Amino acid sequence: MKLSRPARRATLVVHVAASAGWLGLTLGLLALGITATTTGSAVTVEASVRAMKLFADWLLIPLAFLTLVSGLVLSLGTPWGLARHRWVYIKFWLTLATITATVFALRPGVGSAVTAVSAGGPLPDAGDVLFGPIVSLSAYLFMTVISVLKPWGLTRHGRRLREQKSAGQKSAGQQSVRQKSRGQKISAADRKPVDAERASQTA
Numbered sequence: 001m002k003l004s005r006p007a008r009r010a011t012l013v014v015h016v017a018a019s020a021g022w023l024g025l026t027l028g029l030l031a032l033g034i035t036a037t038t039t040g041s042a043v044t045v046e047a048s049v050r051a052m053k054l055f056a057d058w059l060l061i062p063l064a065f066l067t068l069v070s071g072l073v074l075s076l077g078t079p080w081g082l083a084r085h086r087w088v089y090i091k092f093w094l095t096l097a098t099i100t101a102t103v104f105a106l107r108p109g110v111g112s113a114v115t116a117v118s119a120g121g122p123l124p125d126a127g128d129v130l131f132g133p134i135v136s137l138s139a140y141l142f143m144t145v146i147s148v149l150k151p152w153g154l155t156r157h158g159r160r161l162r163e164q165k166s167a168g169q170k171s172a173g174q175q176s177v178r179q180k181s182r183g184q185k186i187s188a189a190d191r192k193p194v195d196a197e198r199a200s201q202t203a
Contacts (some may be wrong), residue, residue: 001076001077002077002078003073003074003077003078007077008074008077008078011070011073011074011077012074014066014070015067015070015071015074018063018066018067018070019067019140019144021059021063022060022063022064022067022140023137023140023141023144025055025059025060025063026060026133026136026137026140027137028055029052029055029056029060029106029132029133029136030130030133030134030137032048032049032051032052032055032129033048033052033126033129033130033133034130035048036048036049036052036113036123036129037123037126037129037130042117042122045117045122045123046114046117046118048129049110049113049114049117049123049129050114052110052113052114052129053107053110053111053114056102056106056107056110057107060102060106060107061099061102061103061107064095064098064099064102065099067095068092068095068096068099071091071092071095072092075088075092081158081161083155083157083158084154084155084157084158084161085150085152085153085154085155085158086151086152086153086154086155087146087147087149087150087151087152089155090146090152091143091146091147094139094142094143095143097139098135098136098139098140101132101135101136102132102136105131105132106132106133106136109125109127109128109129109131109132110128110129110132112124112128113125113128113129
């Protein structure tokens with residue numbers, strides 16, 4: 001599957017916008033988590049964790065999945081591929097791991113914090129509202145760096161594909177040379193009777 005140029009550009013715009021939104025939302029969650037763990041006001045703590053739950057439930061997961069899906073479409077629809085280059089492969093699995101951690105760790109932690117604070121108690125554990133955003137932000141910053149630098153070269157699968165392509169091009173080139181040479185020989189053979197006839201007419 002190869003994307004047309006307009007489709008590739010549209011998908012790239014969606015991917016960049018979703019990625020930037022995911023990064024901004026993660027920064028917002030971290031700011032709210034720091035506020036909830038450092039403030040001395042119970043009202044501020046409750047407002048902060050409720051806002052975190054709202055963001056995590058309604059915005060974080062859709063943006064994360066949109067980033068994953070648009071990235072998959074770009075990788076499979078362009079020469080980059082999904083398993084040809086190490087940075088693409090690592091970014092895919094890191095995105096998948098971050099989404100899994102968000103679903104099974106960050107959201108439950110924020111939910112338990114909201115439940116405890118809403119009941120009139122203190123914030124049960126600072127890690128519930130800090131650990132998830134810190135891990136997500138670190139992973140996403142790392143993915144941004146490798147997306148810009150594109151390090152580590154080809155995977156084993158990518159090297160094998162390049163070798164096969166190179167061998168195919170070499171074989172096609174050799175076949176083209178043989179066909180050209182054969183065509184020249186046939187042309188020379190066709191000219192011989194004509195040259196003989198001209199010689200006899202001249203004589």
